[in-house]
Amino acid sequence: MSYSVSPIGFVRSCFKEKFAIPRQPQLAPAARGVLELIAPFDNGDAVQGLEQVSHVWLLFLFHLTLEDKPRLKVRPPRLGGNQSVGVFSTRATHRPNGIGQSVVKLERVEAGKLWLSGIDLLDGTPVLDIKPYVPYADSVADAYNRIADSAPARIDVSWQGSALIQANEHGQRLDEPLVELIEQCLAQDPRPAYQQPSPERRYGVRFWDVEVHWHYPQPGSICVLEVVAAD
Ligand code: SAM
Numbered sequence: 001m002s003y004s005v006s007p008i009g010f011v012r013s014c015f016k017e018k019f020a021i022p023r024q025p026q027l028a029p030a031a032r033g034v035l036e037l038i039a040p041f042d043n044g045d046a047v048q049g050l051e052q053v054s055h056v057w058l059l060f061l062f063h064l065t066l067e068d069k070p071r072l073k074v075r076p077p078r079l080g081g082n083q084s085v086g087v088f089s090t091r092a093t094h095r096p097n098g099i100g101q102s103v104v105k106l107e108r109v110e111a112g113k114l115w116l117s118g119i120d121l122l123d124g125t126p127v128l129d130i131k132p133y134v135p136y137a138d139s140v141a142d143a144y145n146r147i148a149d150s151a152p153a154r155i156d157v158s159w160q161g162s163a164l165i166q167a168n169e170h171g172q173r174l175d176e177p178l179v180e181l182i183e184q185c186l187a188q189d190p191r192p193a194y195q196q197p198s199p200e201r202r203y204g205v206r207f208w209d210v211e212v213h214w215h216y217p218q219p220g221s222i223c224v225l226e227v228v229a230a231d
Pocket of ligand 1: 063125
């Protein structure tokens with residue numbers, strides 16, 4: 001038996017690569033993007049009423065990590081990447097049908113476009129459906145998850161030399177909260193847990209159209225070295 005689904009739109013996101021995307025929505029409120037709806041959903045009728053909603057659930061495809069062979073166990077980064085657990089006990093991207101779900105803030109709506117913040121979605125992510133967040137039903141006061149019991153610990157982020165000025169300038173040009181985006185994403189410590197960073201090692205990622213470079217002057221803290229236009 002097989003069924004087919006098709007996207008209702010695609011996300012234009014600040015995140016141009018998987019590295020340094022927060023592991024869940026809401027962890028970086030400055031992470032913004034636009035969901036561009038495709039026909040027939042680009043008609044204003046489809047989003048009529050959404051202006052009364054602060055947050056939406058997005059159901060989407062992990063289009064970059066789709067796999068033919070289903071995995072039963074995965075090693076979530078949350079557990080350091082060396083402990084395996086059942087796929088259905090995690091929010092890992094490697095999963096049957098490759099479906100992701102995120103609650104994101106709806107900043108603005110117009111026919112064919114939803115402006116979003118707090119996203120954890122890669123640029124180009126195909127979205128399968130949008131549903132309004134329903135606080136009385138979706139927020140469970142006594143819920144627990146002993147695998148992921150609280151938001152990941154944050155690490156300190158500082159700025160070297162003119163890096164902060166560069167980030168401010170690019171942020172103004174883009175009309176985006178770029179300084180906050182960098183601080184919020186790097187505070188999640190994007191480095192894989194198994195890598196022990198030496199102070200000499202430089203890391204980099206692209207947000208919007210800029211490259212951000214940083215290093216770890218000591219374990220547990222990040223210093224942003226430069227923010228430059230991407231090639
Ligand atoms: N909130 C969603 C969920 O629970 O289904 C996603 C959680 S998943 C752990 C978050 C990670 O998915 C991000 O850190 C990013 O690396 C990855 N990701 C985001 N969009 C993706 C896409 N379109 N294809 C593949 N991986 C993606």
